[in-house]
Amino acid sequence: MTASSDNVSRIHKRYTLTTLTPSSSYVSLAASIVIACVIVSLSMLYYFKSADKLAFSIPLTVAILLVTQFTDAKLLKTDHSKVLHMSAFGTLLWLVTIIGGLLSVYVFSKPHLSQVYIAEGMLLFASFRIGIFTSVIGTKVKTAIAICLIQPLAMFLAFVPSEQWFQILSDPRCITFGLVFIFLGTAWTILTDRATGKVANAHKFLQAYIAALTRNDPVEMETMMEARSQPSKVSTFQILFKTKNNECRLVLPDVHPGPFHPIGGSNITYLIYKNLNSSAMVMHSVSDHSLNLPSKFQVEQYLASLQKSSTIQQGVNCTKPVTVQVNKARAVGLLFDKTAVLILSLSPHGMEDVPTFVKTELEQYGKNRGFEQVLIVDSHNAMGEEISSLDADDLLKAAKSNLDTLITKEAAPIEIGFANAENLKIETDDLGPGRVAIMCMKIGDEKFFLGWADANNMQNGLREEIANHFSKNGYNLLEICTSDTHYKSRNARNKHGYFEFGSLSKSDDAKSWFLQLAKKAEQNISPASFELLAQETNVKVMGNKQFEDYSKSLDRAMRMTQGFLVVTTAFFFYTML
Numbered sequence: 001m002t003a004s005s006d007n008v009s010r011i012h013k014r015y016t017l018t019t020l021t022p023s024s025s026y027v028s029l030a031a032s033i034v035i036a037c038v039i040v041s042l043s044m045l046y047y048f049k050s051a052d053k054l055a056f057s058i059p060l061t062v063a064i065l066l067v068t069q070f071t072d073a074k075l076l077k078t079d080h081s082k083v084l085h086m087s088a089f090g091t092l093l094w095l096v097t098i099i100g101g102l103l104s105v106y107v108f109s110k111p112h113l114s115q116v117y118i119a120e121g122m123l124l125f126a127s128f129r130i131g132i133f134t135s136v137i138g139t140k141v142k143t144a145i146a147i148c149l150i151q152p153l154a155m156f157l158a159f160v161p162s163e164q165w166f167q168i169l170s171d172p173r174c175i176t177f178g179l180v181f182i183f184l185g186t187a188w189t190i191l192t193d194r195a196t197g198k199v200a201n202a203h204k205f206l207q208a209y210i211a212a213l214t215r216n217d218p219v220e221m222e223t224m225m226e227a228r229s230q231p232s233k234v235s236t237f238q239i240l241f242k243t244k245n246n247e248c249r250l251v252l253p254d255v256h257p258g259p260f261h262p263i264g265g266s267n268i269t270y271l272i273y274k275n276l277n278s279s280a281m282v283m284h285s286v287s288d289h290s291l292n293l294p295s296k297f298q299v300e301q302y303l304a305s306l307q308k309s310s311t312i313q314q315g316v317n318c319t320k321p322v323t324v325q326v327n328k329a330r331a332v333g334l335l336f337d338k339t340a341v342l343i344l345s346l347s348p349h350g351m352e353d354v355p356t357f358v359k360t361e362l363e364q365y366g367k368n369r370g371f372e373q374v375l376i377v378d379s380h381n382a383m384g385e386e387i388s389s390l391d392a393d394d395l396l397k398a399a400k401s402n403l404d405t406l407i408t409k410e411a412a413p414i415e416i417g418f419a420n421a422e423n424l425k426i427e428t429d430d431l432g433p434g435r436v437a438i439m440c441m442k443i444g445d446e447k448f449f450l451g452w453a454d455a456n457n458m459q460n461g462l463r464e465e466i467a468n469h470f471s472k473n474g475y476n477l478l479e480i481c482t483s484d485t486h487y488k489s490r491n492a493r494n495k496h497g498y499f500e501f502g503s504l505s506k507s508d509d510a511k512s513w514f515l516q517l518a519k520k521a522e523q524n525i526s527p528a529s530f531e532l533l534a535q536e537t538n539v540k541v542m543g544n545k546q547f548e549d550y551s552k553s554l555d556r557a558m559r560m561t562q563g564f565l566v567v568t569t570a571f572f573f574y575t576m577l
Helices: 003-020 025-047 051-076 080-107 116-137 141-147 150-159 162-169 172-193 202-215 219-227 268-275 296-308 356-368 389-408 462-472 507-523 543-576
Strands: 230-242 247-253 280-282 310-315 317-319 322-326 329-336 339-345 373-378 411-420 436-443 446-453 477-482 529-541
Touching (some): 025 051, 025 080, 025 116, 025 150, 051 080, 051 141, 051 150, 080 116, 080 543, 116 150, 116 162, 116 172, 116 202, 116 543, 141 172, 172 202, 172 543, 219 296, 230 296, 230 373, 230 543, 247 268, 268 296, 280 446, 296 529, 317 436, 322 389, 329 389, 339 356, 339 389, 339 477, 356 389, 411 507, 446 507, 462 477, 462 507, 477 507
Parallel strands (some): 247 280, 339 373
Antiparallel strands (some): 230 247, 230 529, 310 529, 317 411, 322 329, 329 339, 411 436, 436 446
């Protein structure tokens, strides 16, 4: 795994924490109301022995909760949904404290139940609000401290009998607990905000991330990332097939989709596809996240450069495909004049991005054997971990053997047919907007099919199911490749952070889509010529260092957070004594 991939993997592990957030603001609203009702019920039944007042206390407290939620949104000038999520988590902390107080009576054999636990839960809720106000919403620390008690204190006054307000709030334990929790919340927010070192402050970065993720507003995030990106020259190769009436292409860009939707080049595969008249299969090159384009501006520059591509080779002949399998590794190869195209896969076993050393070694190997170009496609068609050294060696062996075989093959005129899914009614969130496409290649007296999906990887085994379905219908499917798009039509609340192709689509539907397109591409087949186009573009890419800095900053912030959680939890249990 490259340094960039390793850092992205570590960052992604932190991303999984965001799946803890309720799936919608309605869930949070319902949760905060239910929890508030339970808080009032337990308090009135066990702490105050006033069951007769429940009918009045519960509606009043819920009303105060709803009013203060709107008040928070106005004061903080933020989305109401954020306030609802905050209420749900904050009231839960309060409930845990009240239940903890009840349990402590039995665990530690206390003579009576102290009402201070109600105030302690309120103050813990207030300190939690300080952390959320400053980190997620962007409120200044002084402002956060000034307004952190509004909702918890208003709810406290709503259900606690008025004659006991002063007695509870003036208790030295209540004052001590409150000061400690407020201090811990304030210290956490100040220290974690400074944990990023050379990176822009952590809270500002978090706010930009949330704006991109929840409001589809990438501007602030892109501005930060582009400012820290580095100028680079990236290559793009295209094999343009021209028939009498149509054109279609295989595109191999060195830029990598990402970093995440909707930032920068997350949807670049579809944009290339659309920019080339929806007649292109945009493959995943041997690249990693260091080659992410950080902003829409850089994406536009890159797309404009594709129109300036130069023809470096042309012809009409191609060899029949060669497939070499070495253990798990598979390499499919085609030779267009002196340009070899190698498609690498470990499917159905899965893998992460092909390491760059594989590309470097194969390009040198091809040059030594007289190839002018060796274009390497990472098929990206099964979910897996980072490629082991053994699997990488097998990929190299399979690819080198393939090149050796291609040299001996005779070339023949090629005929091409292409079909995309624009006339198919495909509605599924595990495909990007480019959906799926098929290219039919007739070489000599045989027809071969190459499939493409605008998706972020494929479910393990789906490629084999489609290939077997083709075989049963008399079609020879060479490979199915995905674009590795980072586009998402909706957030995926799973450990990957995205829906791989086949996780939502039914396999029978996928098989049907590809077979329909294969038949259509076969009908469109006609003699073709090809041109190898190349373009080098000067753009800013994110680079390894940026991901390394983000990864280290997140690690530091997480270590601090874990430390504060340990201290806060220890103090919480101490208060139970």
